[in-house]
Amino acid sequence: MSIDKAYNVWAKQYDTNKNRTRDLDQKSTIETLSRFPFSNVLELGCGTGKNTAWLIKKADSIVGFDFSEEMLKVAKSKVQSDHVRFQQADLNNDWEIDNNAVDLITSSLTLEHIKNLDHIFHQASKKLIDNGYFFISELHPFKQYVGTKARYETEEGIQELEVYIHHISEFITNAESYGFKMVELKEWFDGETENEIPRLVSFVFIKTPTS
Numbered sequence: 001m002s003i004d005k006a007y008n009v010w011a012k013q014y015d016t017n018k019n020r021t022r023d024l025d026q027k028s029t030i031e032t033l034s035r036f037p038f039s040n041v042l043e044l045g046c047g048t049g050k051n052t053a054w055l056i057k058k059a060d061s062i063v064g065f066d067f068s069e070e071m072l073k074v075a076k077s078k079v080q081s082d083h084v085r086f087q088q089a090d091l092n093n094d095w096e097i098d099n100n101a102v103d104l105i106t107s108s109l110t111l112e113h114i115k116n117l118d119h120i121f122h123q124a125s126k127k128l129i130d131n132g133y134f135f136i137s138e139l140h141p142f143k144q145y146v147g148t149k150a151r152y153e154t155e156e157g158i159q160e161l162e163v164y165i166h167h168i169s170e171f172i173t174n175a176e177s178y179g180f181k182m183v184e185l186k187e188w189f190d191g192e193t194e195n196e197i198p199r200l201v202s203f204v205f206i207k208t209p210t211s
């Protein structure tokens with residue numbers, strides 16, 4: 001099943017089924033972005049608006065891109081604000097938003113579905129203002145190396161989604177090649193103990209001004 005169709009099915013239960021990755025991402029997003037200033041946000045793969053609902057408490061405006069109509073429907077019913085615009089868009093295409101439009105781009109649990117990270121960093125470098133931040137929170141590639149994938153249960157059994165593995169070095173190299181500097185890299189664990197494979201990795205990059 002294509003990724004957008006799979007999310008159209010998942011949409012009904014995405015917010016309510018047991019999902020440690022989703023819950024830990026919410027923690028990583030809030031704990032990280034509470035410490036950074038922002039006002040105009042572009043959210044990549046906003047899904048059901050789980051993070052949009054928190055972001056709009058701090059931001060002046062948000063544009064949320066997602067290609068799943070059903071995920072967007074849930075987001076629109078959850079986050080009703082004149083300052084938030086949800087837009088159906090495939091991130092693999094050119095992003096339909098002005099250049100230098102935002103001071104924060106966020107992407108949570110979405111880039112594992114995107115094959116070409118180069119395109120994402122290229123678009124992000126155009127849409128962010130100088131000194132704008134790019135926050136990424138993803139399933140840790142260590143988890144992917146041992147077989148963990150985005151998945152949900154259906155009456156017919158487990159539905160696994162198409163995913164791509166992006167090594168930590170790939171994020172950093174792509175970011176650098178489009179003028180981003182890494183401000184923070186964090187690994188997020190399920191429990192108190194760090195003697196386990198981290199579930200998530202998060203990055204904060206800053207777009208360095210071009211002279």
Ligand SMILES: C[S@@+](CC[C@H](N)C(=O)[O-])C[C@H]1O[C@@H](n2cnc3c(N)ncnc32)[C@H](O)[C@@H]1O
Pocket residue numbers: 003004007022025044045046047048049050051065066067068071089090091092107108109110113114150
């Ligand atoms: C695991 S969900 C994460 C949703 C939300 N960011 C969160 O943290 O709860 C991944 C989202 O990325 C979206 N997505 C995946 N590939 C995409 C693409 N190429 N273009 C736009 N959205 C995409 C899916 O539709 C889905 O809503």
